[in-house]
Amino acid sequence: MEQMKPILSVAQLEKSFGGVQAVRGAEFEVLEGSITALIGPNGAGKSTVVNLIAGALRPDAGQVHFRGVDITGYKPHQVAGHGLIRTFQISREYPAMTVLENLMVSPLGQTGEHLFSALFRRGHYKSEEREFVEKAIAILDEFGLYGMRNEYARNLSGGQKRLLELARAVMADPKMLILDEPMAGINPALISRIGEHMLRLKEDNGYTFLMVEHNLDVVERVCDHVVVLAVGRTLAQGTMSELRQDAEVVSAYLTGGSVGAGTKG
């Protein structure tokens, strides 16, 4: 099995929007080198938890630790700087940039992003730039997007945009990826291909994944570990087959939030 060290741990996370308490004490760990699924009925607070981890929202209470560092309240770009990259629920490519350029944005801490180098010392980033192009080309080839590299990203099909999102994240060399519904709205053939890519990245590159997903078949096939959220708290954890036995989980999916509300207090 994988190393059993947690790479990400979320403790007592809370977040309210006005009177709505979206997350009330969610708590779970993601083990390094695992593919962990975050499931739960609509309104369970999955996306809010993702946003809290990634720094897009600030938690009212609780902590997020990533690779031993307390990243609670970090800005999104600081979280990314620590090697934790997230994708969004809807594909959000850079539409008016080419596919290759979409990837070229990704590498962290580029020399040519310093103003002085950008304006006066182009020699400083030329060789780095060449390496990035080579790397981007190799990644595009892996994802079957090589032929589209000089196309504007907005011209890709929905499925290709999903692949581009993943390719763009790989280009950033992350330690961990948080994917918010990566399989939403794509056909079964592509779903299994994205699943294969995730397994390959886990095996070959040692990536850790946290994936919000509704398709339980995919979760069963791809994920090592599943965290169930309901009404903003962790309801259950375990492997998919363990959870299928769990009456509470089944009823949370069937009856929405009522189970969580019943166990409140």
Add this chain to the structure above:
Amino acid sequence: MAILIGYLATLGVYFCIYNIFAIGLNIQFGYAGILDFTVITFMAIGAYMAGVGSLGPAQPGTEIYYILGLSLPWPLALILGAVSAGVLGYLIGLIALRRLRSDYLAIVTLAAGSIIYGLVGNNTKIFDGYEGLVGVPQPFNGVLNLSPNTYDLVFMIFAAVIMLLLWVLANRLYKSPLGRAMRATREDLDVAEAFGKNTYRIRMMAMVIGAVFVGIGGVLTIWFITALAPAGWGTSETFVVWAALIVGGMGNNKGAVIGSFLVAVLFNEATRFLPSINGLPSLIPEIRNICIGALVILTLRFRPQGVFPERKAKFFELPLTGRGREREHEVVVTGAEE
């Protein structure tokens, strides 16, 4: 003949100046997507600060008041103007860029511009209020002793050199990874942020660099016409720069050039020297505004990307080895799409 040369030189100077404005706005909006609706304020601050930098101290008893009056040599005055515009860009950026999205940001820039306009106009002690600065010394003029028309020609070359310099820098910025990061923030702020870009800092850089460019254009303006009053930098002037960029094409500095030529030179400035029609003194300016507005509408309707649209980025690539595998992948993708 001399008059014609002087006329063309004047248009040439305006071309260079508007070109600098358009490139500055292109950095702010075309690169980084910052809706700056107060471009002309940066021009004014650059111009005023260079003006009070070049002028001698205000003489008591003349009823003309302004701050500083440093009698600086022109390069220092230029730097003073450029830096002041940059500082103003930074201050407006502090308010506008931290958390505001494009539309609110536009409102903030518009409001900041109005505040500064009122402040400069009503406060006679800063830049002599609505009277404005006059008699600003021109660079080289004291040394060269030229006739006005010849001086205009010299100044045109001077402005062209500065424009070329800024053009080269703007293009370098565009092609650099920093420029790429700016465009990524323009395309999707949240995604760029999630990919580790400090979007606030990146947009602030675009804001300040653009403001400095426009400020330098302002310095050239006040040197060329030797005077500046608030009437010369109303909100409508901002619109002319925007029109130039929209018509020429955003995100491409070539677009800024052709746009400044079409809008700023052919319509806005060339028509200023037409003799006014008897009895209808405001006819030509009104037709001019109609023409510029129509040009913008026609561009947005028929060629929204402008005369020179943004180009795809080109990268130096080595040929890919193992093409066979790639083709196999593509088959899977196209198969999966059906």
